[in-house]
Amino acid sequence: MPFRRKPLLDRTIAIYKKLIIEVIMDFGFSEEQELFRREIREFVRKNLSPDRYWGLLDEGETDEDWAFIMSISKKLAEKKWLTLSWPKEYGGLAVSHVQSMIFEQEVGYWGIPGTSMGISGTSWVGPSLMLFGTDEQKETFLPPIAAGDEDGVWCTGYSEPDSGSDLASLQTFAERVGDEYVINGQKVWTSCAHRARWMWLAARTNRDVKKKHHGISLFLVDMQSQGLKVNPLRNFVGQHFFNEVFFDDVKIPAKNLVGVENKGWSQLMTALSFERGLALGASGTMKRMLEELTEFAKESGSIRDPLVRARLADFFMEVEKLSLLGQESVWKAERGDIVIYEPSRDKANMDEILDELSRFGADMLGGYSLVHPMHKNSRWTRLKGMIEQAYYFVMGMAVAGGTTDTQRNIVANFGLKLPRS
Amino acid sequence: MDLALTKDQEMIQKSSREFFKKECPTDAVRDMRAKDQGYDKKLWKKMVKLGYSGLVFPEEYGGSDGDFVELALLMEEMGRALVPSPFFPTIQCALALLQFGSKEQKAKFLPGIAEKGTTWSIAHSERSGRLNTSDIEMMAVAEGDGFNLSGTKLFVPYAATAGRFLVTCLTKANEEAGNGENGITVFIVNPKADGVRIEGVPTVAQDGRCEVTFENVHVSEIDILGSLGKGADIIDTIIQQSAVLKAAEMYGGARAVLELTVNYTKERKQFDRPLASFQAVQHRLVNLMTEIDGLKYLVFKAAWGFAKNNPDRSINSAAKLKANAVHSAVCRQGMYLHGAIGWTEEMDIGLYHRQTRAMDFDGGSSDLHREVIACEMEKRTPLYKQVPA
């Protein structure tokens, strides 16, 4: 039917039609994207047991767990799903941001392992190398990452005992000696260091600077180097997730410097901006938790409790909201905007919702929430242990990748343009 | 997935924002609210002339075939500009007429709304002070060619100037004839009919709320909307649609309050620095912004569902549930961040907060919508239990 607008509306249409390109506000997904979703679910059915849920960076504990994770990683690599968004020349599929988002959502919902600990390789090491690396670095380091090999597993060495939120104050020092750099110092909270073959390292190369942000450089460090020592750290319920890493005259070839010496900070900022999408996976996980809790309530009869109903409804709203916020960031990136504060906004919000949801879930499970998350096979475990996993992990999640409050600082400065505090 | 607006949508957004900015500045809002009927008839006429009241009607009824997203965008702008008008109750009723009205009813009433700006209002809630259909007590008793209505409706918006009401009644007497749940029927009633008495309720929002008493008001059978005893579905649809529209309006208001507050805290200095440089202030503002951003997408995802003729009940309800929380939060915290002056009538923020309770009520309370969502969640088979086709 042709549009018939009132005269005033007509005039304004005429003006704006000239300015605006035809687009359709659309929350739906294309046929091709839905097909991709189905393909992922098919993969899940074929390769994962419905009795084990690998959510929220759960990497298991044993070598057996790790071997299984690597086997899935390999299979994902065969489909090129580990490097979905990478350009084709580096072994990726060059898919849209929206399609990557679909993958992350599904990974979160189904708990697909093999994508998280080694994730630094696919998420920020690889993409950063594409931007700042030499041809030789790209040829050497990108293929094993894309292949999901053991040699493509990376850890990230940013934090130090005295440099956390204030990352630019880091002190681990790399000194140029001939064709080598000699590294001394300590990193801490290094996820995956006990599994990784390589470390993406931020170190100081010049102490004599006016601003601490200057004089930082990025390096590629072989974890098997002489003088490098990995010491496991356990979290408060005994899980081994991160480590401390000591450097005692560790020598690496000078060609393992990434980009320009002393200009590492801006490269680091770019790398940090690749660390986004956390909220997308987590909203998938929380959707799953919520569905499992609803089923649990149906089976236990607590679904008839008005308080339980109200809280389930509130969480539905929160998880849907978080997922939509994540979609907004993806959509902005897709149309070419530089996404600066949005991932921080979403991460802070995710921390909050996950914290509340895991506590609600524990309340729902009652006595069953007492079971240790490292014993997911116990016969007292309910909901595959995903609630306990979240309950104990959430405090780590809120700190990892920049704390909730430092994310808020970023949103304040770049989102609301408030003066620095 | 593409969250950009279409050019028609963007046009409606920009033109209405400019229009309200010019025609409805906050001083005018204060004056309009002070009027007996709670709005300015001249402004209403202008809105009608721009085609707002018939925006989503088909052409044949004098409308311009706009989609639900455009309607939501218009509500957003009204919320931002605090526009006092009978637009919302009129559209609530008009949408119900469009969907449930007979051909004759649509031909008779819709052009009047689109072209002449006849206003409508919904007389639904009663002494319980809630919108739940289970609370309806007012009776319609069969009599002659129709029914006699008796009872009292509360908090009917802009009732004193309405050209027609939609009135919900129990028609239980007819239940043996196999009529639907609760036997609720929706009647189209002329406020000028004998036996209708209207009395203003002094509300904080000054939004023309009235108590409307019906005493043996005779309504002909042809003025039943939909079918006899099937009114609960109509009310449910009205609540679902108006939840999203009201949430859109609340989003507009919430965004405006955030902007006011951000600007104020950037300008005002204490301890020799802007308030906005204090981290305690910043984090409050950031948390509010996050919720407001989230509200926006809940609202527009819900509106998109209606535009696609595929509304999602849980998303609609989630939008209103979030709006109820966010509008209240940004008004209260925004006021707090203004200090004492925020509490005075001089500042615009109070104009927004004066609407919080009315907006929470219209389109459904949080409890009502939580229950909608819970029912949907209970019904759904979770994805992980679904067998692939």
Ligand SMILES: Cc1cc2nc3c(=O)[nH]c(=O)nc-3n(C[C@H](O)[C@H](O)[C@H](O)COP(=O)(O)OP(=O)(O)OC[C@H]3O[C@@H](n4cnc5c(N)ncnc54)[C@H](O)[C@@H]3O)c2cc1C
């Ligand atoms: C599970 C997990 C995995 C991790 N993995 C890695 C890894 O692989 N590699 C790596 O390099 N690091 C890793 N980290 C470290 C992480 O990046 C740091 O913990 C984080 O940046 C915070 O630093 P911090 O722990 O020193 O806390 P601090 O910076 O000392 O902060 C302590 C508290 O002070 C608050 N605070 C600090 N500054 C401000 C401010 N300006 N405004 C308001 N509040 C402030 C923080 O919000 C926090 O609550 C990991 C951490 C965890 C928990």
